[in-house]
Amino acid sequence: MELLSGGEMIARVLEDEGVEYIFGYPGGAVLHIYDALFKDCKVPHVLVRHEQAATHAADGYARATGKPGVVLVTSGPGATNAITGIATAYMDSIPMVVLSGQVQSHLIGEDAFQETDMIGISRPIVKHSFMVKRAEDIPVMMKKAFYIAASGRPGPVVIDIPKDVTRPDEKFEYRYPRTVKMRSYAPAQRGHTGQVKKAAKLLLSAKRPVIYAGGGVVQGEGSELLTSLARELNYPVTNTLMGLGCYPATDRQFLGMLGMHGFYEANMAMHHSDVILAVGARFDDRVTNTVGKFCPGAKIIHIDVDPTSISKTVPADIPIVGPVQSVLEEMGVQLAALREKEPDLPDRGALERWWKQIDEWRATHGLWTGRRYSESKKIMPQQVIESLYRVTDGNAYVTSDVGQHQMFAAQYYRFDQPRRWINSGGLGTMGFGLPAAMGVKLAFPDSDVACVTGEGSIQMNIQELSTCTQYSTPVKIINLRNNYLGMVKQWQDMQYEGRYAMSTYEDSLPDFVKLVEAYGHVGMQVTKLADLDAKMEEAFAMKDKLVFLDVIIDPMEHVYPMHIAPNGSMKDMWLSKNERT
């Protein structure tokens, strides 16, 4: 049997696990590991410019591919810099394995140079964590880490590795286990048949049904099953911010996103529904508005692989704990069996009336059909997303940062496939977009990858323009530039009488075109609507260039609809600055 040092084992495990990229940054505590990677490891390493970007890049890679992202950082500041990215992945249930260096075992607890209690700091934002005590434990521990990260409700796993366990002069037998079993960890494999049967019955009895699908459907690879189930029943579907793409957005049955900035028709349909089928969604506060007023007439079926998500905020009438794939599969079988016995279900007349009502909502205030954004001489942010959608034929991977641009992208780019919309929904991390786009582009070099951002967010990780140069990741950055922290400004407009407390930059913004050029990329500014499509096309035509499109937009536009809070229900929305439901 082969003898390897701890550092060499880590390099070998990454190969054996089929890891495609390591995103990381070297430092004292991980030098043995880096030396092992340098000497003999087939897995390419991407050197970021800040550890936060390593986690976001690994996260973007994981969201686009479904495989765990891998991060390698040093102890102390390397580890703490990774924290925001780990928390981002945790909130959105993204599989990730983070290897963090640690000071030598005998120095732990002595406030040694670059020492930090990574296990302690990361505890509330990881699915699990390990501290390596002995080099010979590395293969099994890493196998467990990959297994835990990717199974059940996925999430980030941290492995903290003291420097001495990676020493090159101490070698151990290496054997990588193919599978691993843990007595204390057994995620649900299938739903309870009785519950699925009950759910199928309730679903068929619905007169005003809505299917409410979230990120769990994307992560659990349940999109196809969900789509066929919805089509089979002719039931309307709404997606959460995290679920966009799990049901084709261009389909007639799609109501758009729901929630705080959800579509009028989606929020109205939810509020007036009698049965809600919630799949891989968690009734987040950005969805429900006031919980006590949430969908008063609805019976709720809730499918989720994580039992803690069920009845956490909104009580479920029929909870089903299980992976969306197997539950939806079984649900399909049960529905078919029930309909064979009772071919008149669901009630077609009721469903027809329900669709008529939904179409009326659509026609009056639908974002894609009825209500449009305000007319302006300036470029409207929504027009930029529409242009992006046209130019990329709706097929791009779109990452975003956080703020107004994120909501405009979610509303106006119609995602027909899962894993194409990549954003920080739970934590809401500004600075996510560019490094995430990098990770996606590395995974899919032949696909169009766009990062929709704003001048606030992009500056939170703009140093990654350098990484993009080094690894030739020609993403397209669409900067919706309004010279304000837009979403902050919107709230200040609406709730603080337009007092823009620290949400402007006082002419301190850089010349973005020159800035990206300094990194070796292409920068273009767009100021006129007439030029928008042409510039957008030009940008995407430059296949091997990173292009930064600095689009000067109307700074006064708000994101609508917007839930009225506090004390509002799903149906209470601002539809424009002076129009409400």
Next chain:
Amino acid sequence: MRRIISMLMENEPGALSRVVGLFSQRGYNIETLNVAPTDDPTLSRLTLTTAGDDKQIEQITKHLNKLVDVVKLVDLTEGAHIERDLMLIKVRAQGALRDEVKRTTDIFRGQIVDVGPNVYTIQLAGTSDKLDSFVAAMADVDILEVVRSGVAGISRGEKVLSL
């Protein structure tokens, strides 16, 4: 409502901090906490008491079960069970009160485990209520120190929490 939640967890470093961290992170309360290795040295038995409505308790048990280090869990208050809390209490025992302390200790079936010229240290085991009553009965006595183990519990009858 007060609940006694008891669990088997991996006897690994960090396991306890994950349990305790969960409570502070999610705003739940731990009233007592008791943890020690079992006959199987790879497993620890942790018993805690907490309070909350049914919805909260359901979330607490679900979250605890979700922790990778927690192997098995039971809410002892759901069935017949035995609970014991151990108290060591040091009191001033002088003059007439010295006899009074001894008598009260006997009534509660406690033991005086350390004797000094001016102090007694009493050991008392029982339900938390019983220990509270004893402390109340010592109202006239100068209590110097109280140490309690926190509740340890086990189901009655054949029901066991094991792998």
